[in-house]
Amino acid sequence: MPAPTSTDASHEAILAAWRAESARLVGALTRMTRDLELAEDLAQDALVAALEQWPTTGIPDNPVAWLMAIVKRRGIDHFRRADTLRRKTAELAHARLGHGGEEETMPDLDGRVGQVDDIEDDVLRLIFLCCHPALSAESRAALTLRLIGGLTTAEIARGFLATESSMGQRISRAKKTLSTAHAEFELPTGLERAKRIDDVMAVIYLIFNEGYTATAGQDWMRPDLANEAMRLARMLAALVPDELEALGLQALLEIQGSRMAARIDEQGEPVLLEAQDRTRWDQLLNRRGLAALHRAELLASQGMPVGKYFLQASIAAQHARAGRAEDTNWRRIAAFYDVLAAAAPGPVVEVNRAVAHGRAFGPDAGLAVLAGLDAGALGDSPLMPSVRGDLLERAGRQTQAAEAFTQAAARTSNESERALLHRRAGQNLTPGSTPR
Numbered sequence: 001m002p003a004p005t006s007t008d009a010s011h012e013a014i015l016a017a018w019r020a021e022s023a024r025l026v027g028a029l030t031r032m033t034r035d036l037e038l039a040e041d042l043a044q045d046a047l048v049a050a051l052e053q054w055p056t057t058g059i060p061d062n063p064v065a066w067l068m069a070i071v072k073r074r075g076i077d078h079f080r081r082a083d084t085l086r087r088k089t090a091e092l093a094h095a096r097l098g099h100g101g102e103e104e105t106m107p108d109l110d111g112r113v114g115q116v117d118d119i120e121d122d123v124l125r126l127i128f129l130c131c132h133p134a135l136s137a138e139s140r141a142a143l144t145l146r147l148i149g150g151l152t153t154a155e156i157a158r159g160f161l162a163t164e165s166s167m168g169q170r171i172s173r174a175k176k177t178l179s180t181a182h183a184e185f186e187l188p189t190g191l192e193r194a195k196r197i198d199d200v201m202a203v204i205y206l207i208f209n210e211g212y213t214a215t216a217g218q219d220w221m222r223p224d225l226a227n228e229a230m231r232l233a234r235m236l237a238a239l240v241p242d243e244l245e246a247l248g249l250q251a252l253l254e255i256q257g258s259r260m261a262a263r264i265d266e267q268g269e270p271v272l273l274e275a276q277d278r279t280r281w282d283q284l285l286n287r288r289g290l291a292a293l294h295r296a297e298l299l300a301s302q303g304m305p306v307g308k309y310f311l312q313a314s315i316a317a318q319h320a321r322a323g324r325a326e327d328t329n330w331r332r333i334a335a336f337y338d339v340l341a342a343a344a345p346g347p348v349v350e351v352n353r354a355v356a357h358g359r360a361f362g363p364d365a366g367l368a369v370l371a372g373l374d375a376g377a378l379g380d381s382p383l384m385p386s387v388r389g390d391l392l393e394r395a396g397r398q399t400q401a402a403e404a405f406t407q408a409a410a411r412t413s414n415e416s417e418r419a420l421l422h423r424r425a426g427q428n429l430t431p432g433s434t435p436r
Contacts, residue, residue, distance in 0.1 A: 014050045017063035022047075022150035023235075024064075025071050027122030030185050033075070036129070036175060040147065042078065046070040123148075124239045125185050131199045134181040139174040140203045141210075146171055148235070149228050159225040160210065161217050197240065201249050201309065204232045208253050212260070213417075220270045220416035223260055230257050230285075237292060247296035248310030254289030255316040258282040270420045274325040286320050293317055308344035311336055315356075330360035347377035351387050363395035382408035386421060393428055402428035 022043060029039035046067045060066040130143040138160075145151045145159070157167035188196050211225025230253045237243070237250040262280035265271050293313050300306050315336045322328040337353040350373050358366020370388055378384050389404030402425040409421035 011051070011055075013059045013063060014047065014054060017050075017067060018047055019150045019231075021064045021067060023123045023126055023148045025067060026147055027126040028068075029071060029075060030126060030129070031122050034185060036147075036178065036185075038078070042071055042074050045074045120239060121187060123235070125187055127200050127236065127239075128188065128196050129178065129183055129185055131196065131203050132178055132181065132183045133199070134177050134183065135174050137203065137206060139170060139177070140199070141207050142167060142170050143174045144200075144203055144232065145207065145228060148232060151228065155224070159222055159228075161214075197236075197243060197246065200236060201233075201245060204229050204236065204249065204253075205309075207232070208257070212256060214414050216413040218415045220264055220268075220414065221260060226253075226257055226260060230254055242299070244296050244299040244304045245307045245309050247292045247299070248307065248313045251289045251293035251296060251313035252309050252316055254285045254292065255313060255320050258285035258289065258320070268416075270416055273319065276325075278323065278325075281320075289313070290317060290320060306343075308340060311340040311343060315340075328359075330356060334360040347373055348383065351378070351383050354391065355387055358391045358394065363391045366391045367395070380411050382411040382417065382421070384408075385411065389421075389424065389428075393424070398428040402426075 025043040025046065026036075026039050029042050030036050033039055033042075049070050050063075050067060054060075127144070127148055130147055131140045135143065142156055142160070145156045146153065151159075153168045153171060154164045156162075156171075157164045160167070162170075187193070208226050208229030211222045211227070211229060214220065214222050230250075233246075233250040233253045237246045240246050258281045259273070259276060261282065262276040262278065263271055271277075293310075296306075296310050296313070300310070315333050318329050318333050318336075334353070334356040337349065337356045341349050341353055350369060354366040354369035356366075357369050367388070370384070370391070373384070375384075385404045386408035389401045389408060392398075392401035392404055405421045405425035405428065409418045409425065412418050412421065
């Protein structure tokens with residue numbers, strides 16, 4: 001029997017096991033019970049049991065197997081109670097009406113939950129269910145973090161700057177929507193499978209972006225969300241290893257995620273890419289991202305079509321491979337953006353293409369790309385005026401640059417980004433200042 005351990009150590013072990021395996025537990029139970037709410041309740045029961053028992057009994061040698069055993073036991077108990085209730089109800093109906101009810105068979109949880117043959121498909125089924133077309137993008141993200149990531153409602157709420165009660169309501173409504181839509185716990189095939197994988201990748205990318213550059217609040221980043229998105233991307237790539245774009249997404253997030261520690265200084269202020277201390281980049285994440293990109297490149301060499309995540313990862317790799325900012329191959333990046341603009345056209349791609357062309361061929365080339373965009377293409381986003389300000393600054397047109405940065409600052413809801421933009425505006429209005 002394992003030796004008793006401290007409460008803190010137990011909680012850490014429980015959290016690690018839960019985060020790693022909650023999707024398998026919930027997925028296996030959903031397959032067997034065909035009831036998402038019940039599956040999550042049973043899995044949560046196992047978590048509660050661990051929280052109650054491990055601090056005194058000690059951490060099991062195989063925490064995941066322990067959780068799975070509890071899940072099966074609780075599931076069997078639940079269905080036995082339900083089966084007893086049905087039988088008693090049927091007996092009463094038979095005595096009163098003279099006939100019996102229909103027999104129902106209890107799911108064979110003891111025999112089938114946790115079988116290795118089904119478990120990976122269960123996780124993929126659950127991911128597809130969380131990203132069902134009937135749900136909004138926000139609901140998909142919340143449900144994915146809850147059921148696949150194993151995060152608590154409070155953790156998800158903190159990540160998206162929402163109250164715990166409102167996030168709980170969002171998750172509850174998402175489950176009800178799935179029930180109303182009669183969403184099936186099945187693996188789609190053909191074109192539907194490709195579409196659903198695209199939806200899943202979009203949700204993971206949304207979660208990462210909200211963590212990497214927060215749209216609101218005081219902090220420049222929310223690393224917990226970005227780290228969870230990277231874990232989800234790795235999980236997806238392992239589940240569908242033949243999907244080039246899933247590998248591209250993993251590569252993109254890990255290469256970009258490797259820069260997080262260098263994106264803020266000691267005072268917590270944002271640091272732009274070209275000013276970052278590259279020795280602070282996470283080299284393990286960089287290597288993992290580049291390895292995923294290499295596997296995607298091998299699939300591309302076999303004739304598999306590439307998409308936006310692969311192309312963006314290829315762009316991120318140019319920065320990852322440059323030891324210094326001045327070593328960056330901006331012409332190659334500009335060429336990748338030209339391909340990306342054709343493959344996945346949109347205003348965000350065009351704004352980033354303007355940055356690349358501005359670095360590769362001079363600020364006037366970047367401004368020319370921006371000139372081809374409708375001024376309202378990105379609505380109230382600060383992205384376009386901030387990029388215009390950067391290009392004008394590089395062109396020596398500092399008064400205009402200050403105006404653009406001020407306009408961008410007025411549009412952002414993130415306080416750290418607003419402070420950075422005001423600082424850059426001020427630098428361009430101060431004679432003799434050195435632009436960043």
